[in-house]
Amino acid sequence: MAHLLGAEALHLEYPTKVVFDGITIGVNEGDRIGIVGRNGDGKSTLLGLLAGRKEPDSGRVTVRNGVTVGVLDQSDTLDHDKTVGQTIVGGFDEHEWAGDPKVRDVISGLASDIAWDALVADLSGGQRRRVALAALLVGDHDILFLDEPTNHLDVEGITWLAQHLNRRWSKNSGGLLVVTHDRWFLDAICTATWEVHDRIVEPFEGGYAAYVLQRVERDRSAAVSEAKRQNLMKKELAWLRRGAPARTAKPKFRIEAANALIADEPPVRNTVELAGMATARLGKDVVDILDVTVSYGDRTVIKDVEWRIAPGERTGILGVNGAGKSTLLGLVTGEVEATEGRVKRGKTVQVATLTQQLDELAEYEQDRVSDVIGRKRTSYVAGGKEMTPGQLLERLGFTSAQLSTPVKDLSGGQRRRLQLLLILLDEPNVLVLDEPTNDLDTDMLAAMEDLLDSWPGTLLVVSHDRYFLERVTDQQYAIMDGHFRHLPGGIDQYLELNAGTAGSRSQEHDRPTAAGGGPTKKTPKLSGAELRNAQQEIKAIDRKLHKLNGQIEQAHEKVAVHDQSDFAGITALGAKIQAMYGEIADLEVRWLELSELVE
Incomplete structure (x- = not known):
C-alpha cells in the first residue's frame, strides 16, 4: 500500500513533562486508525503533530507529494460572521454543489436542523461543531484527522458519520486518524488502534474490541502493578465476547484466544443478586408514571406515557435532541410536574442525578479532594467488598498525589469522576445518569462501568455513547413523537424506526434537503389464512403479556412482604421476576414481527 504520511523520531516535551520520546510511525493508503489513551497522555498532541x-x-x-490533509480540531475555528451555508459550501453556487450527492448527504446528516442562512455567531456550541465537521467532509481530502468528531452528535448522527467514513474512500485508498472515547464508533470504522501511553505510541490490529483482547494478552505478562488494569480489561473483554459478539467478528480478531482468556471470568453483572438487593432497599414501589402528558403552553413534549420503574431496573433512554428525554427524567426526579396523569413515588425512594453541569462540585471549588470525601461516608460496599472513599478514588483513576489537589484545579474528567463518587457515597437507590461519558477516556469509562456493575439500585441512563448505554443497561426505551416505547431490539431497532422520520424532520427549516434515501424495504403480503393466523397469534400474545404483567406485580407484592433477612428467598423471587421480564421481551419481539406482517 502507498505511503501517505510518516513521522520519524518525534520528540516533544514541556517544561514539566516529556510527551513523546523518539516515536516513529506511518500512515498508509487504506489505514483507518483510532487513537486511544488516558486523558493528558498526548492523543490530541499526536494528532496535531x-x-x-x-x-x-x-x-x-x-507527507507524500500531492496528498491533501483535512483536520477537525476540538476548538472552534469557524468565522462567526459567515452564514451556515457559506461555511459549509463556501462560495459555490447552488447548482454547483446541489448536484453532488456527497455534499447533499453531508448536509442532511449533520446540518438538517440548522437554518441555512443563520450566522455562525448565533449557533450553539454543538451546532457550530456539526457545521465545522460538515464543512470538512464536503471537501476532498486524501487523509482526515478528526479530534473527538462524535462530540455533540446524537446516536443517529454518530451512526451516520460511521457509515459516511466507511464509504468515503475505497478499501485501499485514503487515510483516517481519529481521537475519540466512543468505543462503538472505534469498532465501526477502525482497522487499527494506536494506544498513546508512557511517551510512546503502541500499535494494535483492529478496532476497539480487538485492541482490548491484545491488551489483555499484553497485560497478562506484565508486572504485578498492572494487575488491577489487567482484571478490568478482562472484564471488558468478557462483555465484548458474550454480550456483543458481532463486535469481535473483524479480521485478525483471535476468537479462540479471547475465549481462553475469559473462560473463568463471570458475567459482568449478577442481575438476579442485584435485583434482590435493590428490592430489599426499595420495596416493590419505585416510581410509577401513569398516563402522563407534559405540555409547555401549546407544545406537548410527551403524551400518554406509562412507565412503571422496577427495583433494580437498568434502562437506557433514547431520542433525538429535543424529544423530551430531560422532561421524562424530570418526572422521575420530581423536577417536572405532569400536565395530565400522575406520578407515584415509593416512600423509600432516594433519587440522585449525575448532571452534565457538575453542580454538585460548586460548593467544593476551594477544598482539597481528600477533605471533600472525608466529609462523606467512611466506607462503601462495592461488589461485596467494603472500600474506603480513597480506595474508590483509586479505582476511578485518582493518584494519591491528586488527593491534595483543590477541586478547582481538577481536569474535566477528574471532576466528572469525583462527582460520581460523591453521589454514590450518599447511597441513593435510584441513579439517573445524564450524558455521563463527557470528558472521560476509554480507561475511565471502563472503570465507571465496572463500578456501576455492582451498584444495587435502579439505574436510568441518557447517553449518546452507544457502547456505554449497551454496556450498563439491560433494556432500552425511546421517546418518539412524544410517545414512550420499549425497544426489544435495542438501539438497532431504534435506528430502524427513526430512519422513517428523518425525511419529515429535514423539512422543518428553510435549508437545502438531501435527495431521498434508499428504497423502502417492503413487507411481503400474507395470504388470507396466514393473515388470520398472524392476527390470532397477536391476540394470544396480548393476553399472555397481560397475564405476565399481573404475575410480575403479584411477585413484587410477595417480595415486599417477604422476610427481608431471608436473602436467599428474596433472590429466588428476584430470579422468577427476571425470568418473566425475559419472557415478556421475547414476546414483544414476536409481536413486532407479526405487526409488521399484518400492516
Whole structure:
C-alpha cells in the first residue's frame, strides 16, 4: 500500500513533562486508525503533530507529494460572521454543489436542523461543531484527522458519520486518524488502534474490541502493578465476547484466544443478586408514571406515557435532541410536574442525578479532594467488598498525589469522576445518569462501568455513547413523537424506526434537503389464512403479556412482604421476576414481527 504520511523520531516535551520520546510511525493508503489513551497522555498532541498543527522539538513529519490533509480540531475555528451555508459550501453556487450527492448527504446528516442562512455567531456550541465537521467532509481530502468528531452528535448522527467514513474512500485508498472515547464508533470504522501511553505510541490490529483482547494478552505478562488494569480489561473483554459478539467478528480478531482468556471470568453483572438487593432497599414501589402528558403552553413534549420503574431496573433512554428525554427524567426526579396523569413515588425512594453541569462540585471549588470525601461516608460496599472513599478514588483513576489537589484545579474528567463518587457515597437507590461519558477516556469509562456493575439500585441512563448505554443497561426505551416505547431490539431497532422520520424532520427549516434515501424495504403480503393466523397469534400474545404483567406485580407484592433477612428467598423471587421480564421481551419481539406482517 502507498505511503501517505510518516513521522520519524518525534520528540516533544514541556517544561514539566516529556510527551513523546523518539516515536516513529506511518500512515498508509487504506489505514483507518483510532487513537486511544488516558486523558493528558498526548492523543490530541499526536494528532496535531501529524497534521502539521504543532512542531516537534526534534524529528520530522513528511507527507507524500500531492496528498491533501483535512483536520477537525476540538476548538472552534469557524468565522462567526459567515452564514451556515457559506461555511459549509463556501462560495459555490447552488447548482454547483446541489448536484453532488456527497455534499447533499453531508448536509442532511449533520446540518438538517440548522437554518441555512443563520450566522455562525448565533449557533450553539454543538451546532457550530456539526457545521465545522460538515464543512470538512464536503471537501476532498486524501487523509482526515478528526479530534473527538462524535462530540455533540446524537446516536443517529454518530451512526451516520460511521457509515459516511466507511464509504468515503475505497478499501485501499485514503487515510483516517481519529481521537475519540466512543468505543462503538472505534469498532465501526477502525482497522487499527494506536494506544498513546508512557511517551510512546503502541500499535494494535483492529478496532476497539480487538485492541482490548491484545491488551489483555499484553497485560497478562506484565508486572504485578498492572494487575488491577489487567482484571478490568478482562472484564471488558468478557462483555465484548458474550454480550456483543458481532463486535469481535473483524479480521485478525483471535476468537479462540479471547475465549481462553475469559473462560473463568463471570458475567459482568449478577442481575438476579442485584435485583434482590435493590428490592430489599426499595420495596416493590419505585416510581410509577401513569398516563402522563407534559405540555409547555401549546407544545406537548410527551403524551400518554406509562412507565412503571422496577427495583433494580437498568434502562437506557433514547431520542433525538429535543424529544423530551430531560422532561421524562424530570418526572422521575420530581423536577417536572405532569400536565395530565400522575406520578407515584415509593416512600423509600432516594433519587440522585449525575448532571452534565457538575453542580454538585460548586460548593467544593476551594477544598482539597481528600477533605471533600472525608466529609462523606467512611466506607462503601462495592461488589461485596467494603472500600474506603480513597480506595474508590483509586479505582476511578485518582493518584494519591491528586488527593491534595483543590477541586478547582481538577481536569474535566477528574471532576466528572469525583462527582460520581460523591453521589454514590450518599447511597441513593435510584441513579439517573445524564450524558455521563463527557470528558472521560476509554480507561475511565471502563472503570465507571465496572463500578456501576455492582451498584444495587435502579439505574436510568441518557447517553449518546452507544457502547456505554449497551454496556450498563439491560433494556432500552425511546421517546418518539412524544410517545414512550420499549425497544426489544435495542438501539438497532431504534435506528430502524427513526430512519422513517428523518425525511419529515429535514423539512422543518428553510435549508437545502438531501435527495431521498434508499428504497423502502417492503413487507411481503400474507395470504388470507396466514393473515388470520398472524392476527390470532397477536391476540394470544396480548393476553399472555397481560397475564405476565399481573404475575410480575403479584411477585413484587410477595417480595415486599417477604422476610427481608431471608436473602436467599428474596433472590429466588428476584430470579422468577427476571425470568418473566425475559419472557415478556421475547414476546414483544414476536409481536413486532407479526405487526409488521399484518400492516
